[in-house]
Amino acid sequence: MLHIPIDRDHSSPVYKQIYAWIKNEILQGTLAAETKLPSKRTLAALLNVSQNSILSAYNQLIAEGYLYTKERSGYFVKTIHPIRPLNVEKKLDPKLSETRAKSYRYSFSHMGVGASLFPFQSWHQSEQKAIRDDQELLSEINHPQGIYKLREIVSNKIRHTRGVICEPEQIVIGASTQWLLQLFLLVVAENKPFAMEEPGYHRLTSLLQTMRHAVYHVPVDAHGMNVEKLRETPANIAIVTPSHQMPTGSIMPVSRRTELLHWCYEKEGRYVIEDDYDSEFKYEGDIVPSLQSLDVDEKVIYIDSYSKSLLPDLRMSYMVLPLGLIDVFKEKGLHFMQTTSVLTQLTLARFLENGEYDKHIKRMSKYYKEVRAKLITALQKRFGSFVRVEGEKAGLHFLLHLDTEEPIEAIMERAEKMELELYSIQRFLHEQSGSAPTTLIIGFAKLKPEEIDEAVEMLYRCCFPE
Numbered sequence: 001m002l003h004i005p006i007d008r009d010h011s012s013p014v015y016k017q018i019y020a021w022i023k024n025e026i027l028q029g030t031l032a033a034e035t036k037l038p039s040k041r042t043l044a045a046l047l048n049v050s051q052n053s054i055l056s057a058y059n060q061l062i063a064e065g066y067l068y069t070k071e072r073s074g075y076f077v078k079t080i081h082p083i084r085p086l087n088v089e090k091k092l093d094p095k096l097s098e099t100r101a102k103s104y105r106y107s108f109s110h111m112g113v114g115a116s117l118f119p120f121q122s123w124h125q126s127e128q129k130a131i132r133d134d135q136e137l138l139s140e141i142n143h144p145q146g147i148y149k150l151r152e153i154v155s156n157k158i159r160h161t162r163g164v165i166c167e168p169e170q171i172v173i174g175a176s177t178q179w180l181l182q183l184f185l186l187v188v189a190e191n192k193p194f195a196m197e198e199p200g201y202h203r204l205t206s207l208l209q210t211m212r213h214a215v216y217h218v219p220v221d222a223h224g225m226n227v228e229k230l231r232e233t234p235a236n237i238a239i240v241t242p243s244h245q246m247p248t249g250s251i252m253p254v255s256r257r258t259e260l261l262h263w264c265y266e267k268e269g270r271y272v273i274e275d276d277y278d279s280e281f282k283y284e285g286d287i288v289p290s291l292q293s294l295d296v297d298e299k300v301i302y303i304d305s306y307s308k309s310l311l312p313d314l315r316m317s318y319m320v321l322p323l324g325l326i327d328v329f330k331e332k333g334l335h336f337m338q339t340t341s342v343l344t345q346l347t348l349a350r351f352l353e354n355g356e357y358d359k360h361i362k363r364m365s366k367y368y369k370e371v372r373a374k375l376i377t378a379l380q381k382r383f384g385s386f387v388r389v390e391g392e393k394a395g396l397h398f399l400l401h402l403d404t405e406e407p408i409e410a411i412m413e414r415a416e417k418m419e420l421e422l423y424s425i426q427r428f429l430h431e432q433s434g435s436a437p438t439t440l441i442i443g444f445a446k447l448k449p450e451e452i453d454e455a456v457e458m459l460y461r462c463c464f465p466e
């Protein structure tokens with residue numbers, strides 16, 4: 001007989017308790033297959049509950065496949081393979097538990113932007129307009145390459161700002177540079193050997209390696225990727241950051257750009273991927289046109305992101321495919337659904353159209369330029385001849401070479417203790433050699449002008465402890 005313990009004070013309804021008890025018995029095999037269960041009336045009387053409770057429990061068990069009924073003869077247990085032991089406690093390895101995001105007093109992170117200066121109000125207005133005018137688009141599945149209108153606006157924009165000549169059909173919008181590269185790998189570049197800058201953007205390296213592409217680490221000199229060294233590798237596709245090398249900050253001169261393009265043109269199947277991540281910000285001289293603008297042979301895949309120019313949280317980047325790759329993309333790439341929301345795309349389209357984007361870039365360039373100048377002055381004042389700044393002419397970070405006996409690990413450890421967010425060149429190096437250079441990546445986008453003196457003082461104490 002089924003002596004099911006019923007707890008009448010329990011928050012769970014009576015029928016659910018009966019259901020759970022029987023289900024558990026069946027799963028553990030204690031109620032064997034083909035066992036006949038008591039009738040509703042018998043069980044209701046035995047447990048002193050209503051027949052309705054029994055009926056609800058039996059019905060749910062039938063719906064889930066634990067029981068079946070035979071006409072005029074009652075309820076039976078179905079044949080299933082018992083699973084045991086049930087109810088083992090599943091526990092997360094404490095090593096894997098996520099601690100809450102650490103909050104820092106000051107941040108030298110190269111990854112963020114000055115979010116407090118983002119024009120949330122005008123962004124919001126653009127969003128409101130998008131909701132009002134294009135509501136029907138919100139109820140549809142987004143084109144895999146992104147909203148056509150946005151692609152049109154972007155293609156006009158980058159013609160002027162980056163010298164990138166392309167049709168909207170060549171543009172693919174996606175939720176991040178990493179995702180766009182992944183799409184490219186899936187669709188166009190199966191099993192191709194890649195060349196990455198050394199030091200270089202580690203997130204793309206790890207993606208390539210996870211997807212089992214051979215990766216050759218080609219050293220970067222003051223002009224960017226060394227093309228002679230590139231030639232010594234079997235790589236077919238080189239990923240470079242010509243506007244502001246990540247992390248050294250060097251700007252690739254035209255001589256190196258054409259050299260790289262020549263490497264590309266020499267052999268069928270070679271391409272260059274241009275990661276133009278923070279090209280909007282240039283502090284000395286004019287903005288340098290893209291590498292793509294020099295490409296006469298449709299061999300450059302241009303990728304840019306709104307993570308640095310607007311906000312990382314928009315999750316909005318785009319890639320421009322060469323004309324020769326569009327048909328293969330249309331054939332294989334359109335199976336992958338768009339990863340950025342339509343509303344974000346429509347909002348950005350308006351934000352670009354109504355001039356708010358340009359206003360924002362202008363304001364931020366001015367702001368970053370000031371913060372950067374103030375920071376460099378403060379660093380030079382505090383550290384004197386013990387530091388050298390490199391790669392500061394563009395973008396949102398520069399390198400700081402330190403002349404100190406302190407090992408870099410000790411500096412990083414002290415920074416962590418002092419709640420100073422700090423990154424070293426190590427995370428961009430493929431070869432983790434024994435004696436790492438004492439070089440820091442100093443991002444200044446999240447640093448407020450009034451924080452600079454104190455943050456620099458803290459940094460000094462990390463590098464030169466008493």
Ligand SMILES: *Cc1c(COP(=O)(O)O)cnc(C)c1O
Nearest residue numbers: 176177178201246277305307317
């Ligand atoms: C920030 C950054 C990007 C942009 O990355 P998203 O994935 O688009 O946010 C791309 N490349 C480099 C080197 C960067 O630093």
